[in-house]
Amino acid sequence: MIIAFSSLSIATFVISSLLDATGAGGPGEFTDLNTGPGLGGSDIDSFAVADFIPVGEVPIRNILVQILFTKYLDADIPDEDLSDYVEISYVDDGASHSAGDVVTGTYEHISNRITFRPDAECPGYEGEGIYCFDENTPYLITVSPSLLDTRGSELSCDIGEGCSSLFT
Numbered sequence: 001m002i003i004a005f006s007s008l009s010i011a012t013f014v015i016s017s018l019l020d021a022t023g024a025g026g027p028g029e030f031t032d033l034n035t036g037p038g039l040g041g042s043d044i045d046s047f048a049v050a051d052f053i054p055v056g057e058v059p060i061r062n063i064l065v066q067i068l069f070t071k072y073l074d075a076d077i078p079d080e081d082l083s084d085y086v087e088i089s090y091v092d093d094g095a096s097h098s099a100g101d102v103v104t105g106t107y108e109h110i111s112n113r114i115t116f117r118p119d120a121e122c123p124g125y126e127g128e129g130i131y132c133f134d135e136n137t138p139y140l141i142t143v144s145p146s147l148l149d150t151r152g153s154e155l156s157c158d159i160g161e162g163c164s165s166l167f168t
Contacts, residue, residue, distance in 0.1 A: 047071045047149040048160030050112075052141055054167045061132035065116040065141060065167075070160060071149035072111050082107035085147040088116055091138035091166065103139065105131075141165045 053066040065088055077085070086107065090097035105118040122132035133139065143163045147155045157163035 046156050046159055047151075047153045048156045049143060049163060050160055052161055052165035052167075055165055057168045061135055062122050062130055063133065067114045067141065067143060069112045069114075069149070069155075071151075071153070073109050073114070074148040074150055074152070077109070077148070079106075079108050082109060082114060085144045086114055086116065087140075087142045087144075088118075089140050089142065091140050097134075097137065103133070136168065138166060138168045141167070 048070050049067060050070050051066075051068040053068070054063055067086065088103040088105065090099065090101045090103065092099035103118055104120075105116050108115045108117075118131050118133055120132055120134070121127070122130045141164060143155060143157075145155045145157050145163060149155075155163065
């Protein structure tokens with residue numbers, strides 16, 4: 001019993017010290033838990049892109065594009081409307097695609113993440129539900145600053161990872 005109370009006291013002290021040191025709450029302050037996570041070490045009051053996945057050269061083709069945000073997304077945005085806010089497009093590869101041609105696919109969002117799966121099936125896996133991006137092809141991910149978080153704030157492109165990213 002003494003060990004349990006000692007552990008509780010130590011845990012309370014550590015949590016209290018961390019909250020005081022980060023300014024993330026103090027005695028008598030209310031913390032709104034519905035604003036979403038603050039990721040990437042950025043200003044917790046800003047709604048920005050925390051990370052794009054993938055980035056740079058990717059050795060595999062059957063990937064999902066993921067965009068992580070510093071806040072939860074507006075839950076009232078239906079998945080089928082996410083293409084109004086996020087676009088995956090081809091960068092001119094000098095071959096079969098022109099710059100700006102949009103990749104068709106399916107969008108989904110959960111809390112602070114948007115996921116995109118292309119519609120193109122992987123060669124050799126047709127009918128098996130395995131989808132791919134084109135091989136050795138550059139793509140541009142673009143997120144519109146009109147995307148809203150749960151508080152109705154628009155996306156800031158001036159902080160975090162910005163509003164666009166490239167991958168091949």
